Amino acid sequence: MSTIDIYVPRDSSALSLGAEQVANAIGAEAKKRNIDVRLIRNGSRGMYWLEPFVEVVTPGGRVGYGPVTVKDVPGLFDAGFHTGGQHALAHGVTDEIPFLKSQQRLTFERVGVIDPVSVSDYVAHGGYQGLRAALAMKQADIVQAVLDSGLRGRGGAAFPTGIKWKTVLDQNTPQKYVTCNADEGDSGTFADRMLMEGDPLTLIEGMTIAGLAVGANQGYIYLRCEYPHAHQVLKEAIAAAYQARYLGADVMGSGRKFDLEVRLGAGAYVCGEETSMLESLEGKRGEVRVRPPLPAIKGLFGQPTIVNNVITHASVPIILAKGAAFYRDYGVGKSRGTLPFQLAGNLKHGGLVERAFGLTLKELLYDYGGGSATGRPIRTVQVGGPLGAYIPASQFDVAAGYEELSAIGALLGHGGIVAFDDTVDMAKMARYAMEFCAIESCGKCTPCRIGSTRGVEVIDRILAGVDTEHNLKLLEDLCETMLQGSLCGLGGMTPFPVTSALKYFGEDFRGRARH
Ligand SMILES: Cc1cc2nc3c(=O)[nH]c(=O)nc-3n(C[C@H](O)[C@H](O)[C@H](O)COP(=O)(O)O)c2cc1C
Ligand code: SF4
Numbered sequence: 001m002s003t004i005d006i007y008v009p010r011d012s013s014a015l016s017l018g019a020e021q022v023a024n025a026i027g028a029e030a031k032k033r034n035i036d037v038r039l040i041r042n043g044s045r046g047m048y049w050l051e052p053f054v055e056v057v058t059p060g061g062r063v064g065y066g067p068v069t070v071k072d073v074p075g076l077f078d079a080g081f082h083t084g085g086q087h088a089l090a091h092g093v094t095d096e097i098p099f100l101k102s103q104q105r106l107t108f109e110r111v112g113v114i115d116p117v118s119v120s121d122y123v124a125h126g127g128y129q130g131l132r133a134a135l136a137m138k139q140a141d142i143v144q145a146v147l148d149s150g151l152r153g154r155g156g157a158a159f160p161t162g163i164k165w166k167t168v169l170d171q172n173t174p175q176k177y178v179t180c181n182a183d184e185g186d187s188g189t190f191a192d193r194m195l196m197e198g199d200p201l202t203l204i205e206g207m208t209i210a211g212l213a214v215g216a217n218q219g220y221i222y223l224r225c226e227y228p229h230a231h232q233v234l235k236e237a238i239a240a241a242y243q244a245r246y247l248g249a250d251v252m253g254s255g256r257k258f259d260l261e262v263r264l265g266a267g268a269y270v271c272g273e274e275t276s277m278l279e280s281l282e283g284k285r286g287e288v289r290v291r292p293p294l295p296a297i298k299g300l301f302g303q304p305t306i307v308n309n310v311i312t313h314a315s316v317p318i319i320l321a322k323g324a325a326f327y328r329d330y331g332v333g334k335s336r337g338t339l340p341f342q343l344a345g346n347l348k349h350g351g352l353v354e355r356a357f358g359l360t361l362k363e364l365l366y367d368y369g370g371g372s373a374t375g376r377p378i379r380t381v382q383v384g385g386p387l388g389a390y391i392p393a394s395q396f397d398v399a400a401g402y403e404e405l406s407a408i409g410a411l412l413g414h415g416g417i418v419a420f421d422d423t424v425d426m427a428k429m430a431r432y433a434m435e436f437c438a439i440e441s442c443g444k445c446t447p448c449r450i451g452s453t454r455g456v457e458v459i460d461r462i463l464a465g466v467d468t469e470h471n472l473k474l475l476e477d478l479c480e481t482m483l484q485g486s487l488c489g490l491g492g493m494t495p496f497p498v499t500s501a502l503k504y505f506g507e508d509f510r511g512r513a514r515h
Contacts, residue, residue, distance in 0.1 A: 003036045004082050005057040009112070011044035011197045012229045013190070018069060019052040025073040026054070035082055043198015045112035046352030047099055055094055058084035064094040099368060104330065105354045106338050107315045111198035117236040119244040122201040128246060130317030134209045135254050137320075142213035143169055146316060148324035150336025154191075155181050155272075155309030156384065156413040156489075158335075158402045161316075164306060167296035168214040171304035176216035178207050178306045179281065179299075180313050182223040182230075183265055183272035186385025188344035189416035192310035194352055195340075196223075196230040199314075200237035201246075204260060206313035208251060209320060210306050211258040219260040220300070222277050225267055234262050269386075269440040273488050274307040276442060287442045288488045309414070311340060332358030335401035335412075343369045345418035346378070362396040365419060376421040380504070382429075384413025386436050387493035389500035390426065409500065411493075426505035427512070431459040433497040437490060448491025451482045455498070465514035472502070472509060 008023040009015075023039055030037035045053060050066035054076075063084040065076060072089060079087040091097055105111075114121040122128070134142050147162025168176055180203065184192040196203060207219045223231055238260055241247040249257050263281055265271045271280045275289035278300050299305025315337060319327045328336045335357035341364055343350050348370035365371070365378060372378050380390045389410040391398070398408055405412045420429075434455035443449045455478055461471045479495035486492035502509060 003038050005038050005040055006082070007040045007042045007055040007057075007062070009044045009052060010041035010116075010229065010233070011051075011112075012193060012227070013048050014044055014051040014053070015229060017051050017067065021070050022052045022054065022068050022073065025070045029073050029077050030082070033077060035077075037082065040115050042114065043111045043116050044194055044352075045094065045100060046108070046194060047097070047349070048351045049349050050091070056082055056084055060084065061093040061095060064091045064097065065089045066091065099349065099351070099353075102367075103354050104338050104356050106318050106327070106330070107202070107311060108195065108199070108340055108352065108354045109318070110202065111195060114199065116198055116200055116233050117240055119201065119240045119246065122199075126321065127201055127317075128205055128252075130320035131205050131209055131212075131246070131252065133320045134212055135252060135256070139169060139213055139215065142209065142320065145319060145324045146213070149319040149327040150324075150331070150334070151312065151315055151319065151327065152335070152402065153309055154311035154315070154339070154414060156186070156411075158412070161308060161312055164296050164308070165210065165214055167294065168216070168304045168306050171297060173304055175218075175301075176214055176304045176306075177300045178210045178214070178216045178219040179277070179308075180207055180219070180221040180310055181272060181274065181277055181307055182221050182227070182310050183277060184224060184227075184310070184414070185269040185272045186414050186416050188382070188418035189342050189385060189414050190344075191340040191342050191352060191415060193227055193230050195310055195314050196227070197233050200230075200234050201241060202314045202317055203310055204237060204241050204247065206316040207260060208247065208258045209316050210308070210313065212251075212256060214304075214306060216306065217257040217259065219258065220281055221260070221262045222271075222281055223262050223264055224271075225264045231262060231264065238262070268442075269436075270442045270488075270490055273490065276488075277307065278305065288444050290487065311414075330356035332356070332399055332401045333403050335403070339400070339412070339415045341368075341400065342414075342416045343419075344416060345381070346372045346374055346421050347419045348373045357401045358399050360397050360399055361391065361417070364400065364417060365396065369419065372419060372421045374421050374423075376423065378419050379422040379424055380420050380426070382418045382420075382497060383416070384411040385416055386433060387489060387496055388413055388416075389496040390429065390504065391500070392504040409496075409503075411496070426501040426508040427459065427463055430498045430501040430509075431456060431463065433494055433501075434459060437494040440490060442488075442490070445485070445487040445491060447482045447485035448487070448494070451478055451486075451491065452494060454478060455482075455494075462509050463512060465512040468510055468512070475502070
């Protein structure tokens with residue numbers, strides 16, 4: 001009997017649900033039954049309600065089972081799952097599962113499919129075609145391709161990536177850097193982590209292309225220390241890329257050099273802000289820098305530096321491999337390409353949905369998310385992390401694009417969507433936003449450092465029913481001051497969740513019992 005390939009994820013979420021124990025149990029049970037099994041530790045497919053999601057390779061394709069627990073394993077073997085047999089946990093051929101089948105996976109094409117640390121598996125699935133194409137191009141042409149693709153930064157600010165790259169290319173200095181912002185501090189977001197754990201070579205390839213494009217031979221991935229599994233996968237993948245000469249002194253035999261290292265953050269939300277990240281990378285306290293100068297002109301160690309998010313970097317290989325027009329053809333308005341939307345909070349089917357920009361929030365929440373996990377109506381969603389606005393159910397028809405969301409006073413940010421049902425207390429959510437800012441403020445500017453603390457106090461008075469109208473006015477004034485006067489987005493955007501909660505859910509702030 002030939003060897004049977006069984007995939008069990010090494011993704012953090014799957015591991016947190018027992019994937020390691022399930023992998024061990026499958027190995028032990030196969031041995032007991034004299035079945036020749038090869039266990040491959042892949043990333044997650046992004047259907048988190050089914051994790052640990054185990055897949056078996058059959059002649060008809062990969063067949064999925066989940067969520068699998070250790071005690072299910074003997075029964076799965078009894079049912080012949082190792083040959084794709086029927087079982088209560090079976091979901092059929094994975095690629096045919098509607099949640100996956102209707103997605104447009106460009107950046108996440110290989111995530112959950114391949115062995116994340118195998119260069120040969122990566123290449124067999126189309127990897128390194130972008131770098132190969134880039135090596136045959138002039139630097140300015142690589143930058144032009146990124147510009148033409150319409151790619152905008154996926155970290156939150158949506159700045160055109162090609163313009164940033166062109167600025168770095170235009171600097172006439174011998175030392176430049178490529179950095180990757182893998183701090184991923186936004187609530188409800190996990191796309192960076194999922195990509196790094198499931199297909200880190202796409203990020204490595206993207207950063208190598210960035211280095212070639214702008215003339216930088218050193219890259220750093222700034223990874224949050226809360227991602228130990230991603231760190232491990234990255235370390236293994238970088239070592240494998242060096243071994244296969246896709247990194248190092250002679251990238252793909254081109255004579256061009258690109259070195260890559262991972263640096264760990266110490267766990268501050270503000271270190272995801274790009275200048276604060278650079279300070280932290282330099283070994284200093286993560287405090288925001290005044291701009292200008294822009295990092296593209298004077299960044300890491302004072303040198304021209306590309307700062308891009310994980311997903312931005314990881315979107316570049318397919319643009320180079322398939323051409324700018326291929327990528328630009330996806331999307332809506334000025335939001336070109338695809339976005340990995342992350343469904344979180346009170347949803348039946350939490351997970352990752354990569355689709356072209358332009359589908360509605362309603363489609364994401366109900367067609368993919370399956371509605372709330374509690375079965376109650378979804379009252380609101382917060383999109384774009386802890387600094388994103390709350391969007392009421394009456395606006396769920398909005399198309400998910402940068403300008404489209406901004407037109408309703410919201411933001412798309414890194415694509416995280418956190419759902420709340422009708423039991424949520426929006427005054428408490430507003431307090432949470434202010435408290436988050438107070439805790440995470442770097443302290444450099446007064447509106448944020450002092451304003452957020454005063455904001456918590458004002459909301460506490462509102463919660464206690466004290467001088468409600470007066471305190472609501474005070475809160476609005478304070479939000480205006482923070483919006484206008486803060487040095488960076490942490491203080492400057494904290495008013496978004498607060499004022500949107502006030503605007504759409506004013507009843508939660510008024511009429512509270514005085515105590
Ligand atoms: C408080 C704050 C936190 C941020 N956190 C992150 C983060 O965790 N990851 C990220 O990529 N960008 C984050 N950003 C955005 C970065 O400052 C920057 O715009 C981004 O890294 C640029 O890369 P991009 O153009 O590829 O998006 C944050 C911004 C602010 C103001
Ligand atoms: S807004 Fe807050 S986090 Fe940003 S620079 Fe000012 S004090 Fe620091």
